[in-house]
Amino acid sequence: DADVTQTPRNRITKTGKRIMLECSQTKGHDRMYWYRQDPGLGLRLIYYSFDVKDINKGEISDGYSVSRQAQAKFSLSLESAIPNQTALYFCATSEGQGSYGYTFGSGTRLTVV
Amino acid sequence: GESVGLHLPTLSVQEGDNSIINCAYSNSASDYFIWYKQESGKGPQFIIDIRSNMDKRQGQRVTVLLNKTVKHLSLQIAATQPGDSAVYFCAESTAGGTSYGKLTFGQGTILTVHP
Numbered sequence: 001d002a003d004v005t006q007t008p009r010n011r012i013t014k015t016g017k018r019i020m021l022e023c024s025q026t027k028g029h030d031r032m033y034w035y036r037q038d039p040g041l042g043l044r045l046i047y048y049s050f051d052v053k054d055i056n057k058g059e060i061s062d063g064y065s066v067s068r069q070a071q072a073k074f075s076l077s078l079e080s081a082i083p084n085q086t087a088l089y090f091c092a093t094s095e096g097q098g099s100y101g102y103t104f105g106s107g108t109r110l111t112v113v
Numbered sequence: 114g115e116s117v118g119l120h121l122p123t124l125s126v127q128e129g130d131n132s133i134i135n136c137a138y139s140n141s142a143s144d145y146f147i148w149y150k151q152e153s154g155k156g157p158q159f160i161i162d163i164r165s166n167m168d169k170r171q172g173q174r175v176t177v178l179l180n181k182t183v184k185h186l187s188l189q190i191a192a193t194q195p196g197d198s199a200v201y202f203c204a205e206s207t208a209g210g211t212s213y214g215k216l217t218f219g220q221g222t223i224l225t226v227h228p
Contacts, residue, residue: 004156035218042219042220043157043202043204045215045217048215090156090157092156101147101162102147102216104156104157105156106154106155107155107156
């Protein structure tokens with residue numbers, strides 16, 4: 001099994017629908033992140049969580065919400081999807097405590113029509 | 114700001130050549146830098162990292178150089194192979210403040226290796 005698992009891998013949804021992207025990890029890391037990737041714009045941080053009780057907004061949090069259900073699970077929701085949220089979404093984890101290396105999931109390709 | 118940018122969005126090389134991918138950063142407080150490789154359909158994978166108290170670090174076929182004076186980072190890949198074809202991202206972080214532990218990613222460089 002992958003260290004960081006994202007579901008679904010691909011999703012097409014309609015404008016206005018609520019959708020949840022899920023992420024689970026077996027790394028035992030406290031820190032989890034959601035990033036969005038658009039062509040030519042690299043990875044942009046949506047939300048991050050340094051432990052179960054800690055949730056923080058990233059640079060592009062508008063239109064998104066998250067839930068840290070457990071150390072191993074961090075889900076991202078689009079409350080009312082819009083076409084410009086069409087992108088590739090990545091979940092990542094890190095150990096923290098002076099170690100900055102991230103482990104990424106394989107991504108969820110979301111298309112909003 | 115904390116932007117991290119790349120000079121060249123694409124790089125094409127012949128198999129066996131050495132590749133150099135460049136990255137500029139603007140945050141003088143950045144003290145940790147990472148290079149990631151992203152193959153098509155996959156998430157980014159760690160290649161090599163370097164802390165600001167170093168100016169060079171070597172891995173297997175890869176070397177990262179850090180020039181803090183001009184805020185420049187480079188990734189050198191020796192004897193580039195077709196399997197090295199991917200998008201390469203640099204990322205940076207700072208040790209303290211609200212940015213602690215968060216990575217800021219650059220735009221990415223597409224490396225294409227021709228047989």
